[in-house]
Amino acid sequence: MTTVVIVGAGPTGLTLACGLARQGVAVRVIEKAPTFHTSSRGKTLNLRSLEVLADLGLGERLAAAGRTHLPFRKYFAGEFVNETEPFAGARPTATTPYAASLWLPQTRVERLLREQLAEYGVEVELATELVDFRQDGAGVEVHLADGRRIAAEYLVACDGGRSTVRKLLGIPFVGDGDPEPMMVCGDVEVEGLDPGAWHQWFGPQGVFMLCPFEGSRRWQLQASPETDADGRTVAPSLESFQRLAALHTGRADLRLTNATWLSTWRVNVRVAERYREGRVLLAGDCAHVHPTAGGLGMNTGIQDAWNLAWKLGYVVRGLAAAALLDTYQEERLPIAAWTLDVTTAGMTAVTDGIGTPGVGVEAGRVADLTGLSLGYRWSRIAIDHLAGPLRAGDRAPDAPCTGPDGEPARLFDRFAGDHFTLLGFGPGARPALAGLPDHVRPVPLDDPDGAARQAYGITGDALVLVRPDNHVALTAPATAREDVLAYLTALNADE
Structure with a gap:
């Protein structure tokens, strides 16, 4: 079955x-x-x-x-205004291996x-x-x-x-929801436009945007709908897209071809x-x-x-x-x-x-474009026995660590897979890492430069249990092996 x-x-x-x-x-x-x-x-x-x-x-x-970086090139009433880039200057850090969204x-x-x-x-x-x-x-x-x-x-x-x-x-x-379309969308090919930016025309008549895709001739078109003489929305088509381009950009040389995915979007x-x-x-x-x-x-x-x-x-x-x-x-x-x-x-x-x-x-722009701050501190399976800035339910940060053969590695390498990971900070945590169930991976952290301790807000010896989805499940003192085992046992209990 x-x-x-x-x-x-x-x-x-x-x-x-x-x-x-x-x-x-x-x-x-x-x-x-x-x-x-x-x-x-x-x-x-x-x-x-x-x-x-x-x-x-x-x-x-x-x-x-x-592509990781895409400038936003903005126009108003057909005239260039400015160019910005949300992740300009962003670099990976010890705790976040990705610096920018991927387009x-x-x-x-x-x-x-x-x-x-x-x-x-x-x-x-x-x-x-x-x-x-x-x-x-x-x-x-x-x-x-x-x-x-x-x-x-x-x-x-x-x-x-x-x-x-x-x-x-x-x-x-x-x-x-709004029964009236707010936007028309489509994929088109574009002649006469620099593919190095997301072009955004705003103005009194609405919005018209063309976003390029890396390694492709396709652009995504998003625009305020065209309306007819009676104020009704015109169905999206290549001809309608071309008229909208002329209306918003004021350019006669901008040519759209090969339109696919003709769609309307409602709120x-x-x-x-x-x-x-x-x-x-x-x-x-x-x-x-x-x-x-x-x-x-x-x-x-x-x-x-x-x-x-x-x-x-x-x-x-x-x-x-x-x-x-x-x-x-x-x-x-x-x-x-x-x-x-x-x-x-x-x-x-x-x-x-x-x-x-x-x-x-x-x-x-929303409060968190990255998604890194979103966690589950309120969850019944988020349990803290330690006080600190990082709490159970939070995303578990990346950090340098030692691999199973003593080679340099990263915590995300150790997390990868469908197992729980028990991080043992300091020598006092070593006994708790022995004899764990098969679906729990023990990771001792000597952490000589303190990078992992800083990422996790750990000041002494401690245990941090990380879920398979890389959120913190449990924080506990280094000697609290029984708390870890009790947590895992509770997952198998019907309420």
Whole structure:
């Protein structure tokens, strides 16, 4: 029997599938579309998503596919105003290996994830549509449009804002939306424009933006919709895009060709009332949709999947009780609420500034573009027995350390995989690192230059237990081995 069925082969579903398949979980990914889409859609991975995908083995391939620095070239009423770059001068640090977001279209991210998933022997099943399902205490039966049925232990919906699974569950999608399109989108080829910048024309008549992609002739177009004489939105087309370009740029030499992914975008701010119903869970846009400000959409879905993958894997592998799955909603629902709030405020700032010279998409910059500050201090599985600046639930920082053979390494190298990591700071912690369960990796830290201590806010000998998703699970004194074992035992207890 298939252990987990994932509905939807976007970044959320594929990240989840990779995280489960790496643990040896039997997973199937079904996608109702007959072919993989080729449209750009999302276009940035933030620093936290880069850490997640690097843990899955995609770091070098992503870096080769995208670009880390992209100037924002801004115009007002057709005239150049200024040029800025959000991560100008940013450099990696001891605790953060990535200095800047990575610009690349969602379709490339999905392709790389599919390649990684194929290395685990799993292929996406195209033209495979879920139309219904039934669940009980023993599992889920998935009903497909072609009459086939799949028996599984769990079903995870990653099928977008119009999720079939969420609707079948009857889970309310709470919030509101604007019935009128706010923006038209498309992928085009552009002649007469420098591909070294994201060009943003703002002015009294609205906004028109063209964003290039590294190693491609494609640009992503986003613009205020064209309207007809009666004020109705004109359907997006190459001809409409060309008229919008002339209107906003004032340039007759700017030529758009080969338009694909003709789309309209409406403001929707909604979140699912709950993320779990028995053996069925929701993730990504299926669980929350929000404005585009800050570029958080693809990233939030990837990070939902990263949180859920280790928990669901541990449950089906017998390393944790099903109650652990309740912490997925407990941890990720507040992150979704924060995301909805900051992106709504950001979108308002952008739209309010359209008629102001020098305003661009940076007006919608959210409080944390990196995703590095987002943690789960409120979680029931975040336990502190030590006081300090870094607390249980926080992202575990990177730092220099020694590898298993004594060679120089980094903590992120030691974290990579589906295990817990027990960091032992100082000689007093050494006894606690012996004889641990197989899914816990002991890492002694001599830390002669104090870099790891500084990163973790540790002043004496201590223990820090790090979860498989690289968040701090537990902090404890060096002699508190029993606290570590009690934490791991509690994960296997049904509430």
